[in-house]
Amino acid sequence: MTKAQLNTSVLKARPVRRGCLSVDFGTAASKIAYEPGADRFEPLAIGDEGDPFWVRSAIAIDKGKMVFGGRARLGGSPVLTSFKSRLWGDPARLDAEALTDGDISFSYRDCVQAYLAFLTQLGARRLREKKVSPYTPRRYAMPFAYDEAHRAIRRELGEMIKRAVVLADTFEDELLAGIEVARMREALDALRTVSAPEWLLAEPPCVGEPVAAGAFAMDSEIGKQTVYMIADVGAGTTDFCILCLKKRADGDLEPIQIRNGALSISVAGDAVDEALVEFLVQEAGEQHRKRLMTNAREIKERLFAVGADDDEEFYHDLPAGDLVRVNRREFLASLHWRKIARQLRSAQANCFDGADRKYLQDFGGGAIRIVLTGGGSALPLTKVLAGGRSGGQVRVKRTKVEDFPVGIRQRFSAITGVLPRLAVALGGSRDTLPADFDRSAARTSTGVVAPYVPWAFDKTKTGLEDERDSP
Numbered sequence: 001m002t003k004a005q006l007n008t009s010v011l012k013a014r015p016v017r018r019g020c021l022s023v024d025f026g027t028a029a030s031k032i033a034y035e036p037g038a039d040r041f042e043p044l045a046i047g048d049e050g051d052p053f054w055v056r057s058a059i060a061i062d063k064g065k066m067v068f069g070g071r072a073r074l075g076g077s078p079v080l081t082s083f084k085s086r087l088w089g090d091p092a093r094l095d096a097e098a099l100t101d102g103d104i105s106f107s108y109r110d111c112v113q114a115y116l117a118f119l120t121q122l123g124a125r126r127l128r129e130k131k132v133s134p135y136t137p138r139r140y141a142m143p144f145a146y147d148e149a150h151r152a153i154r155r156e157l158g159e160m161i162k163r164a165v166v167l168a169d170t171f172e173d174e175l176l177a178g179i180e181v182a183r184m185r186e187a188l189d190a191l192r193t194v195s196a197p198e199w200l201l202a203e204p205p206c207v208g209e210p211v212a213a214g215a216f217a218m219d220s221e222i223g224k225q226t227v228y229m230i231a232d233v234g235a236g237t238t239d240f241c242i243l244c245l246k247k248r249a250d251g252d253l254e255p256i257q258i259r260n261g262a263l264s265i266s267v268a269g270d271a272v273d274e275a276l277v278e279f280l281v282q283e284a285g286e287q288h289r290k291r292l293m294t295n296a297r298e299i300k301e302r303l304f305a306v307g308a309d310d311d312e313e314f315y316h317d318l319p320a321g322d323l324v325r326v327n328r329r330e331f332l333a334s335l336h337w338r339k340i341a342r343q344l345r346s347a348q349a350n351c352f353d354g355a356d357r358k359y360l361q362d363f364g365g366g367a368i369r370i371v372l373t374g375g376g377s378a379l380p381l382t383k384v385l386a387g388g389r390s391g392g393q394v395r396v397k398r399t400k401v402e403d404f405p406v407g408i409r410q411r412f413s414a415i416t417g418v419l420p421r422l423a424v425a426l427g428g429s430r431d432t433l434p435a436d437f438d439r440s441a442a443r444t445s446t447g448v449v450a451p452y453v454p455w456a457f458d459k460t461k462t463g464l465e466d467e468r469d470s471p
């Protein structure tokens with residue numbers, strides 16, 4: 001396939017100026033929301049019956065075809081998951097080989113581009129059903145960027161999201177059924193020289209994940225000003241962000257991101273899966289490690305399902321008729337879980353310590369409302385992140401926001417159970433978003449232009465380095 005064979009209609013299309021599509025490309029699952037205007041935002045049903053509002057971030061090569069999402073798991077071939085972590089955790093190695101079929105190979109970068117095309121096509125189908133242009137400008141969410149390397153990745157993702165539209169137009173529904181690897185390879189090569197129009201991205205094009213979640217979760221029924229911390233516990237990263245919601249004289253709400261008040265660490269659901277494997281291997285034996293790794297996410301989600309409590313216990317089937325006992329109370333008492341809890345707690349404390357204190361004290365009165373979002377918010381993290389006083393130097397009083405604001409709950413009453421996972425996508429589509437912190441024009445707590453982050457991502461700042469496995 002040459003460049004001429006790609007469907008590049010979007011390059012000649014008239015710019016679309018209405019609405020906003022918000023793409024939350026997640027480590028475990030991806031979500032899309034659509035905002036037609038006037039805060040009538042809604043999640044798009046891009047998933048299947050079981051999980052209508054998200055698709056797995058997964059790719060596999062099955063019988064010569066590249067398949068995506070839930071289908072990637074059905075064929076029995078090895079499945080590439082958590083590839084977004086590569087984007088964020090190891091950007092220098094994005095060109096390493098991720099998937100192969102005979103002599104055709106795909107790098108992590110290729111896989112992200114191909115998956116984004118699949119996601120774009122899922123969204124485009126739903127938009128067409130609503131008689132809305134599939135070229136609606138889009139915004140994407142990403143973890144907080146610490147340094148130039150991560151800011152570069154954020155920009156590159158914007159390019160990929162634009163190019164994904166060309167790939168989606170070229171392959172259309174074939175992307176949903178599975179696409180021959182040779183054709184995908186050719187299309188990806190041809191796509192490299194395509195420059196898709198800027199208007200495909202909304203303004204701002206990229207938003208921090210917790211900022212987006214905050215824009216969704218903050219209560220409009222507040223007093224003059226309230227300070228929130230959003231802790232978005234996903235699969236790959238936990239993203240913290242402190243936001244102040246201010247009621248302006250005209251009654252409108254203005255969310256302000258507090259200077260130096262954002263931090264992301266790669267300790268989240270995937271890390272819990274690893275911890276659970278270590279814990280279960282002790283009981284089941286080394287020979288079952290591989291199987292446990294494959295099933296860890298599923299075992300964890302059962303252990304922390306809605307309605308389960310600390311007495312939860314079940315047996316998980318292993319090969320050769322073996323069983324392993326999974327006990328929630330024992331796992332929560334283990335060093336493996338406690339290490340994760342400590343890492344999260346100290347990262348949060350560092351976020352408070354680094355933040356502009358004036359806002360924490362003057363406007364927050366030393367008490368901060370904590371909103372837990374993301375799929376990992378199903379974990380028992382209230383004591384760790386949302387109750388009593390924080391650790392660190394600042395020792396902030398934390399109170400948990402038990403639920404989303406009334407208006408949001410009423411509006412999404414049919415799907416309240418899944419709202420924490422949709423918060424980033426839904427909030428990202430709103431036009432009341434606070435300007436993102438690391439954009440040069442971002443509003444800061446002092447009203448001046450935001451400086452770039454003063455420190456590069458430094459593990460000692462997140463408390464990860466000095467963690468010891470002490471009981």
Ligand SMILES: Nc1ncnc2c1ncn2[C@@H]1O[C@H](COP(=O)(O)OP(=O)(O)OP(=O)(O)O)[C@@H](O)[C@H]1O
Binds near residue numbers: 030270301378379
């Ligand atoms: N009941 C549950 N108990 C514990 N964890 C759960 C539960 N349900 C989902 N999760 C976990 O939540 C994570 C997925 O959440 P989410 O969709 O917010 O992540 P993501 O957006 O894909 O990741 P990230 O934001 O890090 O890119 C997975 O690790 C998943 O196992």
Ligand SMILES: [Mg+2]
Binds near residue numbers: 027234
């Ligand atoms: Mg997420």
